[in-house]
Amino acid sequence: MPTTDRATPWRAARRIAAEAAAPLPAEDVPLDRAVGRVLAAAVRARADLPGSDTAAMDGYAVGAGGPWRVLGRVMAGGPVWPRALAAGQAVEIMTGAVVPAGAVAVLPYETADLTRAAAPDRPHIRRAGEDARAGAELAGAGWLVTPAVAGLLAQGGADEVPVRRRPRVRLVVTGDEVIGAGVPAPGQVRDVFGPMVSALVRGAGAVVAERLLLRDDPGLLADRLAAPDADVVVVTGSSSAGAADHLHRVLEKAGARRLVDRVACRPGGPQLLAALPDGRWVAGLPGNPFAGLVAALTVLQPLLYGLTGRAVPPAPRLPVHGDVVVTAPHTRLVPVRLAGDHAVVVPGSRPASLAGAAGADALAVLEDGWADGSPAELLPLT
Structure with missing residues (x-):
């Protein structure tokens, strides 16, 4: 499989990821589990909404022309009034109750005047099927x-x-130096991708089917890519070109087709999206935490939206203020805080640090031509 000579522009990479996958099959679920x-x-x-003429206010349902004499009371969920209301007749009625035939309006308690001669202009009746x-x-x-x-x-x-159906995601965090709990010893780092990417996966409507730490071993990585029961395999920390970065070679041996191989963005350039021969997907994220977050928002999140049949939500645009250098052809993604009608760059963000992103509301997408105060798209972090 040839190596890509040019990095994919950031916007193109996100579009490719969003359009790459067909939605997964459908399943029927109870309504309370569909949110x-x-x-x-x-x-x-399945029926008219509302199914009958109903009172929109607590008050009195009145027939044509007053003054009106109250004949009784109608409660929501109670028996329907058995007779049509004639001129001068009224019933006390509660919100949601079926309005008697012949009623021309409901007079709200707050303004009701049963001695008047004419019904009000506003009837306060919800007509059957109006919704x-x-x-x-x-x-x-x-x-x-x-x-x-x-x-x-x-x-x-x-x-x-x-x-x-919800996409099933296998999250493979690679690296001999990565530990899953406790305080890292010298030369070790904590797994940040487990909690971070799992949350992003759930937010995109998918489920984490498996989450594991893996040594820097190409054979073990190949086994996890080949294992069934996952629609998407997310591999972190093995997508660059170092001695321990085996993902490209493993994908080549597996016959995968790379749709995105490096992205022209900072941070997060060494990321990839590939299709396996059996129709499953692989997203490769760089091992630096903030770079990995940027990559997840670039290729993983849109891919999951596509698998669920959901369109990528439009990104809001606001003026962005801050001291940032944008160098073509790279897109800069920087953490920002919202400040009313604009956003402010959180200073000091680095590829290996999540401190800036943790204190931010969104990532601003700064492209060639952006200057301090210019508008930019914002990718929400909440």
């Missing part, structure tokens, strides 16, 4: 099921909904 998942097909209303008719599409394929969407689908009568 955070992506709909695989449209969900339609949606039976069979109408409530949410389309590709929609993220948020709490509000789940509530809407429940209103429409949904019990189960079709969603894309």
Whole structure:
């Protein structure tokens, strides 16, 4: 497999990752387990919304023309009033109760005047089907099921909904020097990718199927790439060109196709995205923690969005203030804090340090031509 001579521009790398994978198959899940998942097909209303004319306020449902005499009370969920209201007739009614036939308005308690002759201009009645008719599409394929969407689908009568299967991710943290717990001894480092990348994976709608530390051994790495039960294998710390960086050679022997091989960004340049012959994916992240975070946001997060059928959310743009040098063709990604209508660069960020990113709200994408105060895209970190 030939070596890529030119690094992929950052924006192109992110687009490639987002468009590389087809969405995973669909599965039906109970509505209360669908939040955070992506709909695989449209969900339609099973009945009119609302199903009947209902009161939008607590007050009095009145027939045409007053003054009105109160005949009784109608409660939400209680029996429907058995007779049509004639002129001069009214019933006390609660929000959500079915409005009697013949009612022209609901007079709210706060402003009700039963001695007046005419009904108010604003009826305070929700008419049957005014939100949606039976069979109408409530949410389309590709929609993220948020709490509000789940509530809407429940209103429409949904019990189960079709969603894309969650991608399963195997996280392989390589390095003889990496330890998983405790205080590192001289020459050792703690695994930061386990907690950091696992959180990013879950935030993108995927699940961590396996998470392990691996010695710098190409045979062990090849075994973990070949192991089943993972749609994506994330390998950290083996994507550069050092003596212990085996990922490129392992991928070549496996017959993988590299879609991204190095990215023109700082930090995070030595990253890659590859497709294995069996249709699974490999994302390679550099071993420096902040560089690895940048790479995860560049190729891993968009890939996971694509597998779930979710579009990459549009990045907000704000003016960014700070002392940063951007040198073409490299894109700089720097941590920033939000400050109202602009963002401010967190100083002192380095490829091996997460201190700046930990105190930031987003990463600003600074491209050729950016100057202090110019607008830039922001990739949220929360």
